[in-house]
Amino acid sequence: MSAAIADSEPALKSGSRLERVLRAGQFAVTAELGPPKSADTEVIKQKAGFLKGAVDAVNITDNQTAIVRMSSIAAGFLAMQEGLEPVIQITCRDRNRLAIQADVLGAYALGMRNILCLSGDHQRFGNHPGSKNVYDMDSIQLVAMLRAMRDDKVFACGEEIRNSKKAPVVEPRIFIGAAANPFADPFEFRVTRLGKKVKAGADFIQTQCIYDMDRFRKWMESVRNRGLHEKVYILAGITPLKSVRMAEYMRDNVAGLTVPEHVIERLRKADDPKAEGERMAVEQMRELREMPGISGIHIMAIESENTVPGLVEKAGLLPRPAASQGKGT
């Protein structure tokens, strides 16, 4: 996002560390932290230990792939205690508008300032395929609801966010994120959908993990043609490949994800596919850093959070800016 745009909106929306890094024009780095499939807090402490100092914020997934895990808000709170700023994911799959708004108030009260709004993977993929899904709203409507809570200080029903008529209005001031998948179909509608998310009030965007750089470049060109990169911070998604098997699995089993053959071929020819996967991720990060309209990187190193600092360092993105070391508001 250009400095001119930043100047036209002087007041910070949430004051989150992530917002301050992006507003300062720094190239942001965030990483995913998957909560445990248990109440084990040590897992979060360990993962947080790997990520601390290497990223500006950690993205806490919300029952990702529809598998039950510790809640994103609870895990986010534990991450905060470890000195990391969380980005809380909220999917539309598991909660209706009452539950989501209650959780947003709760997350804000606990000090959380960033929320990423997602549709959520269908429950069919998870460990409770017999559950009922909610989808009271979609991710775009969720973005709009959070924006209205923050800027208009009202709930989805229109009531003011105050405990009583005489009580002060205390609205959750959230830095609002949404996802974009340039690799799903219909391709032409993908930029339209990003535009809708921006119009609904998204402040930042995380993309699906990128392997097909050609298609990503093409998508970014459409994004720039519509000027969307000047209205929203775009964080490009990176997931280092660890093996040929992983690459093939991602290609064949993750809907809306493409892994080009030349990427798999490079891993196949490598003596150490894991190291090659990391090299490829670093190359991508370096290219994305120079790509017009990209404001940062989001690393989704699934159950490999320990590799993140090395990747960030090799991409030339360490140390993280001072804003990211400061205390969150």
Add this chain to the structure above:
Amino acid sequence: MIVAERKPFEEIYAFAQKHKTVLLLGCGACVTVCMAGGEKEVGVLASQIVLAARERGDTIGMIEHTITRQCDAEFFDEVTARKIAQADAVISMACGVGVQYCVERFPEIVVYPALNTKFYGATVEQGVWSERCAGCGECLVDKTGGVCPIARCAKSLLNGPCGGSEDGKCEVNPDIPCAWQLIYERMEKLGRLDELEDILPMKDWTSGRDGGPRTITREDMRL
């Protein structure tokens, strides 16, 4: 129409086994069209039960009867009442509506469901039925090119496809077309793609099942 599917035979047989004389009651409406509970299916199921009873040494007498519609009082006529009086249980081959209406008309007798009622759908080809409507109570397909995202998108998304749409297919199952791909193609054909830029607000679900069980009363039609 309401599309239904017959329950597994053993489940139905377990209902019949508890009784000496069972009336198998078919319905001539939707479930006849979707080949689940019409006169023909009544005949087949009754024969299956009789044969199984003979093999297993059970004594179950079957009475077959099919009426025009099990969701309308006028079709539960005297003939039907007489047949019900001869039986000590009814197995209804109607949809869930018909089963319950049969209970309401004949509260003295036990009524079992022979079908699993699935959805509001259409016959898309011989032997294939597909869901089209979710009965949300407030139709919005005027905004989506005549394709319903509530019934046909696995997540009922109102503002475009999720990240799982690939090659026109839904992430849930590659046999399911992505509703938003269909909407996109239709709107493109109509030259109305610009309308998909509009954000559809959160839906008020009170018009649907979430508002509680629904009744429509039309004063102009009442006697």
